[in-house]
Amino acid sequence: MKYMLLMNHGQVAGVPPMSEWAPEEVQAHGAAMMAIHQELAANGELVGAEGLAGPDAAKIVTHDGAGAPVVTDGPFPESKEFLAGYWLVDVESEERAIEIAARTSAAPGPGGRAVGKEIQVRPVMHASPDAEL
């Protein structure tokens, strides 16, 4: 079963932005994330993962199909709803996807405390049916 785990850009209430963390706190956070990544890769559970550049580097494009496309640059008022990154995993069960999300959420922040970032766990649709109807 494939799941996409999504992390948004927004801050958690009570946790300062990463730019204000001590260098060793940033390092510990990165190490925890890397350990999860390596475990998923070693298990053959990791299909893909990417981190995205922040909203400042984003453009929003719309096109009505007739005139020129409309390209909007930041800053964007709802920047906390921007995707920060994703993991695409292929795992045995939903429980396992939730376990990975929980560990990602609990990666340490300032003072070594879990950041508690919100992780969305989204099943990936598949083409074929599960059973005959």
Place this chain on the structure above:
Amino acid sequence: MTAAPSIEDLLRDLAPHVLGAVARRYGNFDDAEDAVQEALLAAAQQWPADGLPDSPYGWLVTVTGRRMSDQLGSEQARRRREGLAAIADSSGARPPVPEHDDSLQLLFLCCHPELTPGSAIPLTLRAVGGLSTAEIARAFLVPEATMAQRISRAKQRIRESEAPFAMPSGGEWPNRLRSVLHVLYLMFNEGYAATTGPRVARGDLSAEAIRLTRMLHASLPDDPEVTGLLALMLLNEARRPARTGPAGELVRLADQDRSRWDRRSIAEGVALVSAALPSGAVGEYQLQAAIAALHDEARSAEETDWPQILALYGFLDRMTANPMVTLNRAVAVAMVDGPAAGLDLLDGIAEQLAGHHRLDAVRAHLLEMAGDDDAAIAHYRAAARRTTSLAERDYLTSRATRVGARASRSTTG
């Protein structure tokens, strides 16, 4: 793959025998499995150009042994290799009749209960089925590196559990065989209903599961559940051509064009399940096959022997205590005793299956039968929101629309 189909088939038939021989000789399944893969690849490249060696089996054993020596890099390994080469030279033009049933031993090892199905299926496809990691990765729509890692982890688990490369002991046998059947059943279902586009590869998984189950059946022709599983696969596979419409949309059993069903598969499946059932040791695969046979033998949906199907689901439900079986029994109950009786049965499992899209889908279907269109639409839509299958979502959505259109016609007309 550059190999002609016949060479590819030959290689895949030989793969478990070569692996069995080498793994037994070196006492090392893990490395032997890698070495066989390399030998298969070398054969697939060389044989089409150079022609078949006198003894394809001997050639593969020799080349595999050489790879093993390269890997182990020891004097001891070199001596073993020379020993293997001598065996290969004396093995003649035909593969010798294997002393041990290698494919059976390998199935028991790869479908070990210690492994999750997600690891056991790829490992079985590679070690017993002779598929390459790239082919398996394509079938599961994951990168090759991901699949390589999953297979390597599975082998590591087997090594750690010290599962012997040998037949399980008498007391362990039924449990281990159950695990093999379960893995093959899940492998078949992975490829279920696949027809076009990216689904072709998944369709191959069903074909692979049938091939491996045939192999198992050849080893254990008198086991009724093995026979039952093979029958079940053939009877379901027979309906594949009719299961999707021209645009790839799902066609439910009742609406399928039965002239497109594969009569040869049906005949074989019916013969197998008819032979297995009288043995007395009735199991869940035989029961499922018997139900599939009743569907396949009905010339039209109306002529389906629902009372018989209901009786079989009754046995199956008692045997498995699986709410998904109860769901199917509810449909049979509705066909025999009317939709109200089916809906009553659903109430009993509603708590267990709360939030599962199949519960909503079956409830919607029975409500539609009962003429309660508004409730049917609501449940079709709930099921469509909950399923993770695109094909099912489209089917359920269109079903809701169709019931809605019928309802508005009957109120205005």
